[in-house]
Amino acid sequence: MAHVLPRSTRRRVPLARRALFQDRRRAALAAGGVAAALLLVLLLDGIVAGGMRQVTAYLRSTPADVIVSQEGVKTMHMSVSSLPAGVVEEVRAVNGVAWAEGLHFASTSIASSQGRELSYVFGYDPGGRLGPRRLAEGRAPAAGEALVDGVAADRIGVGVGDAVIVFGEPFTISGLFDDGTSMINTTTFITAADYVRLRGPSVAYVFAGAEPGTPDDALVERIASTLPSATVQTRDRFVREEAAIVGDMAADLMQIMSIVGFLIALAVIGLTLFTLTLSKLREHAVMKALGSRNRGVGAVVLTQAVWSVGIALALATVLAILIGGLVGRADPSLLVTIEASSVLRAGIGALVVGALGSIVPLRRVFRVDPATAFRRAS
């Protein structure tokens, strides 16, 4: 049959979208419900991603290309590494090494009369390259002094010039720095000499920089052949290993929370589509009476599912970023990083949930009798 209407008026009516948004309050509540469920997934993912960034912040800030640690030790977090003090010189002597510095390290706590914080304590050479990236206040430590992260200092109520207990001994705070506190612990720097006095001469890690033109992998091989009983990794590899600790340890919790979050989303999407389908059954019958096939009416329901999921995902992403920012301001040690990969994963999960939530409404519209369209509404 030839079309009698001009082409411009033959556009398709966006039935799915119009029906979904006919009642805006309901649409907002439905989108909010699904978004809240997806928000759960995104926020938890964001906390884990933030945790990964935090635990690797120091490593990423160093200019080193290669990091040497005790045999079998590939990480810093929750790890203990011990190398003989002389190993720094051995690394320095390797062909292609521009510089090498030893870092003393222990996981302990720092305290004041007002509080206590779990802390990595680094013993370093204040004139070297392994200090904090940026000082917020004060200066690098001298003997008997410590550099403390500003967030941790606030929490335990101390500032520059105050005393802080490190390894059971009082140190005077010489300065404060940024980005050294995570949700798990903070970071404190003392001089290598103080560290050696309190904890002995062994170093935990050796950080090395490559000479220009020396590839990191080649340097790793050279250092590894010089120190066969040590673990030698590029800095990037070390960072990946460090991040994997957070990811692997949080994996089970993530799985549980994601399942619950997606189940809530499923309930809300199912509820929304089912209610909408029931209230528009007559319209679906009209479509069928006008010749639309099951595929056509089914497409309306599926389009509504995609719209519901899309809006909810967008809303959840915006909310997650906003909440992450607010949380960061309220508690600077809790970093929520919403990554594109998290949004993609949540989106894929939400689409699956949307498809599942469409099953019952689809069954309902497939069974609609076109004759319903010509009956009086009750």
Add this chain to the structure above:
Amino acid sequence: MKGRIPLARRNLTADRRRLLASVTGVGLAVMLILLLDGMWAGIKNQTRLYTDKAGADLYVLQPGLRDLHDGGVIPVVDVDQIRATAGVDWAEGVRGSHIILELHGTKLGPYLVGSNPGSPGGAWSISDGRTVRADDEIVLDSVMANRHGIRVGDQIDVMDTSFKVVGLSSDTSGFMTSYVFTTHAATDRLFAASGTTSYVLVGASDAIAVRDRLQTAGFNTLTADEVAASAEDVASGIFSGPLRLMVIVAFAAGTLIIALTAYTAIVERRREYGIVKALGAQRIRLVGMAVTQTLIFALLGLLSGVLLFLGGRKVIVAARPQFDIAFSSGAFGRAAAAALAMALIAAIVPARRLAKLDPATAYRGS
């Protein structure tokens, strides 16, 4: 006939499938709140695990430290001095440190305990095999071992040192970390730290008097309860922020689901509500209907939430035994309070819709 017709209830139950979906949604949100509450209680229980099970009355830590996870270092010679203090029944140096184990490509962060064989401080409950006797032996937490298919007699690498698994311990798994046990001498070598220990466990029948004596002698001595409280403080600092955030989001989800369902039910029956209003029902009665509906949802959601939680907890604990998910009357009370708050907040949108309803709606076609 003077009896009131339960409009709110009948409206809600008119479509059972919708009611089921809504109650399930709210129930899941309540379940999540209960799960997070239960996990937090479990985390707190697990922070006390070592101090509850190791059998020590007192702990001597490096000066300035208050927690076993603080990485303390005490000269081994101090142990003899502590042992010789009046009133001390026994004293044992124990080395404790987190380590990273890599099993099947997954990183685990168990807490490695190094104690002297046959002395207190080591594995407190063996479910398979025996405790360690030699320095190349290790006892693994049974939950961790089972998950990775490790059995008694297997070899595992700890910091590139091979250990033979001689036993599996029970009641030693934690939320994110589990306990593994070896000899003190083995940890001396692993950490290149001979001549030192991390902390000293002390048994004393008159713990307070002994603590005073040890403190007078210059030893930083804490009771088991003080050490446990300190560990709980640390855990609280790490986990309470994220858990609280999750609870708030779960609460928001539950509230929105209740609001959505009550609102949908009211919009679909607006003609009937218009009739009620045309018949003289006052605004407060209509608002009351909205609140009643949301309260019914919240109540049903709470009940389904508890059932879902109990079922979900069984599934989670069976699949991931390291999660200790507690349930208490306090947790139920908090969930009930949350459900009530959800109902009251969720009533706002449908109540406003009903309050603004034009009685003429009753005379318009649907």
